[in-house]
Amino acid sequence: MKNFTVSELIQNRKSVFPPLYIKKEIPKGIIEEMLENANRAPTHKLTQPWRFKVVRGEGKSRLGDFLALKYKELFSDTSFSERKYKKLKENPVLADTIIAIIMQRDVDESLPEWEEVAAVSMAVQNMWLTASAHNIGSYWSSPGLIKYANEFFDLKEGEKCLGFFYMGYYEAEIPTSKREAIATKVEWIEE
Ligand SMILES: Cc1cc2nc3c(=O)[nH]c(=O)nc-3n(C[C@H](O)[C@H](O)[C@H](O)COP(=O)(O)O)c2cc1C
Numbered sequence: 001m002k003n004f005t006v007s008e009l010i011q012n013r014k015s016v017f018p019p020l021y022i023k024k025e026i027p028k029g030i031i032e033e034m035l036e037n038a039n040r041a042p043t044h045k046l047t048q049p050w051r052f053k054v055v056r057g058e059g060k061s062r063l064g065d066f067l068a069l070k071y072k073e074l075f076s077d078t079s080f081s082e083r084k085y086k087k088l089k090e091n092p093v094l095a096d097t098i099i100a101i102i103m104q105r106d107v108d109e110s111l112p113e114w115e116e117v118a119a120v121s122m123a124v125q126n127m128w129l130t131a132s133a134h135n136i137g138s139y140w141s142s143p144g145l146i147k148y149a150n151e152f153f154d155l156k157e158g159e160k161c162l163g164f165f166y167m168g169y170y171e172a173e174i175p176t177s178k179r180e181a182i183a184t185k186v187e188w189i190e191e
Pocket residue numbers: 013014015016139140141142143163176177
């Protein structure tokens with residue numbers, strides 16, 4: 001792995017989507033490194049609300065089948081799209097690994113929920129940057145169907161799925177996405 005400065009690493013991170021993934025296995029050690037780095041995210045009151053379900057092998061097609069069937073069940077009478085059905089079914093299989101992003105709500109509600117969502121998001125950013133440093137493509141997917149994730153995963157009380165982190169090696173050249181200049185989003189208060 002190349003040594004990146006922190007700014008290079010952050011500025012090169014991007015979303016890479018499953019149709020661009022190639023068939024090349026991600027070593028388990030890299031997934032473990034991503035999870036270790038996720039675990040270093042900051043967390044108010046040390047609630048450490050991030051939980052992950054790592055889906056690989058046959059688990060991927062089971063997840064794709066679940067999402068597609070759930071979509072069909074919910075929308076076959078209304079806005080069903082064959083394209084969306086296919087995408088839900090196939091994307092998990094195109095990925096090498098999918099990590100379900102779960103938030104464990106503190107049972108004592110010692111913090112507002114948003115702080116736990118924020119901590120989980122910081123954990124995801126750590127995973128994303130780690131994947132990026134290894135030239136592994138990834139993205140955070142948050143389909144509406146995640147509210148039914150408890151029908152696929154064994155979720156404990158207070159656990160909520162916030163999305164799926166898809167990943168896979170890729171070969172295509174992908175530019176980073178555009179941002180409005182930071183100056184339009186910042187006010188400096190110096191006096
Ligand atoms: C919380 C969160 C949820 C996201 N959900 C989706 C999603 O459901 N579908 C999608 O295509 N991209 C999703 N994304 C990825 C964004 O589309 C992507 O980050 C954005 O377009 C900027 O591109 P970049 O990541 O390459 O900088 C999500 C990103 C975040 C942070």
